Amino acid sequence: MSPRTKKQNEFIREQRKQEILKAAVHVYVAKGYSATALSDVADQAGLAHGLVYYYFKNKKMLFRELYENMMEQSLHYTTMYFEQDSPVLAQFKDYAMLICERVLKDPETQRFYMRISLDLHHLYEPGELSPFEWMKSFIKPMAHAIDKGIGHGVIRQGDANLMAMQYWGAISQGMNYLDQLLQDFAAQGLKETEINSVMGEKFQQIAESAISLFKPD
Numbered sequence: 230m231s232p233r234t235k236k237q238n239e240f241i242r243e244q245r246k247q248e249i250l251k252a253a254v255h256v257y258v259a260k261g262y263s264a265t266a267l268s269d270v271a272d273q274a275g276l277a278h279g280l281v282y283y284y285f286k287n288k289k290m291l292f293r294e295l296y297e298n299m300m301e302q303s304l305h306y307t308t309m310y311f312e313q314d315s316p317v318l319a320q321f322k323d324y325a326m327l328i329c330e331r332v333l334k335d336p337e338t339q340r341f342y343m344r345i346s347l348d349l350h351h352l353y354e355p356g357e358l359s360p361f362e363w364m365k366s367f368i369k370p371m372a373h374a375i376d377k378g379i380g381h382g383v384i385r386q387g388d389a390n391l392m393a394m395q396y397w398g399a400i401s402q403g404m405n406y407l408d409q410l411l412q413d414f415a416a417q418g419l420k421e422t423e424i425n426s427v428m429g430e431k432f433q434q435i436a437e438s439a440i441s442l443f444k445p446d
Contacts, residue, residue, distance in 0.1 A: 242284075245276070245280070245284065246284050248274050248276070249270060249271075249274050249276070249281055249284055249285070249291070250291075250294070250295050250298065251274070252270050252271075252273035252274035253265075253270045253273075253291055253292065253295050254295070254337055254338060254341045255273050255337055256269045256270050256273050257292070257341055257344075257345075258337050258340045258341055258344070261344075261348075262288075262292065262348040262351055263348075263351070265288065266288065267281050267282065267285065267287070267288050267291065268281075270291065289351065289352055292345075292348075292351075292352055293352045293353070296345055296349070296352060299338075299341070299342065300363060303342075303367065304363075304366060304367055307324075307367060307370055307371070308369075308370045310324055310370075311324075311370035311371060311373065311374045312370065316383075317374055317375075317377060317378035317381065317383055317384060318378065318383055318384070318440055318443060318444075320374060321371075321374070321396065321439070321440045321443065322436045322437070322439075322440050323436075325396075325399075325400050325403075325432075325435060325436035325439045325440065326432050326433070326436045328400055328404065329400070329403060329404060329407060329431070329432040329435055329436065330432060332404055332407040332408055332411060332428075333407070333411065333424075333425070333428050336408065336411060339404060339408060340408060343401075343404065343405060343408065346360065364394075365390075367397075368390065368393040368394055368397060371393035371396065371397065372389040372390045372392070372393040373389075375389040375392050375393055375396075375443070376389045378443065382445070383443075383445070384443045384444075384445070385443065385444065385445040385446060392442060392443065395442055396439050396440070396442065396443070399435070399438055399439040399442075400435065400439050403431075403435030403438070403439070406431075406435075407428065407431060407432075407435070410427075410428070410431065411424070411428070414427070
C-alpha cells in the first residue's frame with residue numbers, strides 16, 4: 230500500500246478533529262462544561278483517549294476552538310444570507326423561520342449555542358473575549374439590510390443597530406421557548422407529525438413577532 234500523501238493526511242486530521250468537536254457538542258449538552266472530561270468526548274467519538282489529547286491538550290482548548298468555530302459559522306451564514314437581493318421584510322421573516330427550524334432539525338447544536346454563553350468564563354480570562362464586540366459584527370449585516378429597508382420606506386425610521394438587536398433578541402427568546410416545548414413534547418411521547426405541525430405554527434408566530442417592530446405605523 231502506498232503511503233498517504235500530505236494532502237490526504239491533512240484531510241484525515243481535519244476529519245478526525247471535526248469528529249471530536251461534534252462529540253464535544255453532544256457531551257456538553259448532556260453534562261455541561263464542568264462535568265465534561267476529555268475522556269467523555271473521546272468515548273462519544275469512539276476514539277482512543279490519547280488521540281483526543283493529540284488534537285487538544287486540555288478541555289479548555291477544545292471548547293474554545295469549538296465555540297470560536299461555531300460562532301464563525303454563524304457569522305458567515307448570516308453575512309451571506311443578508312447579502313442576497315430580496316424584499317427586505319420577507320428576507321427577515323424567512324431568516325427567523327430558518328433559525329427557528331434549526332431547533333427542530335438539530336436541537337443539540339442549538340442547545341449548545343444557547344447555553345455556552347453561561348460558561349465562557351471557564352474558557353477566557355477577563356478582558357480576553359468581548360461577546361458584545363462579536364454581537365456587533367453578527368448584527369452588522371442585519372443592520373445594513375434594515376437601513377436599506379428604511380431607505381425604501383418598508384421599515385419604520387429608527388436606529389438600525391438597535392432594531393437589529395431587538396429582532397435577534399426576539400428570535401433568541403423564541404428559540405429558548407421552542408427548545409423547552411420540544412423537550413416537553415418528547416416527554417409526552419408525541420408523534421413526529423404532531424410535533425412538526427405544532428412547531429410549524431410556532432415558527433410562524435415567532436417570525437411574525439420578530440419583524441413586527443420593523444413595520445411602519
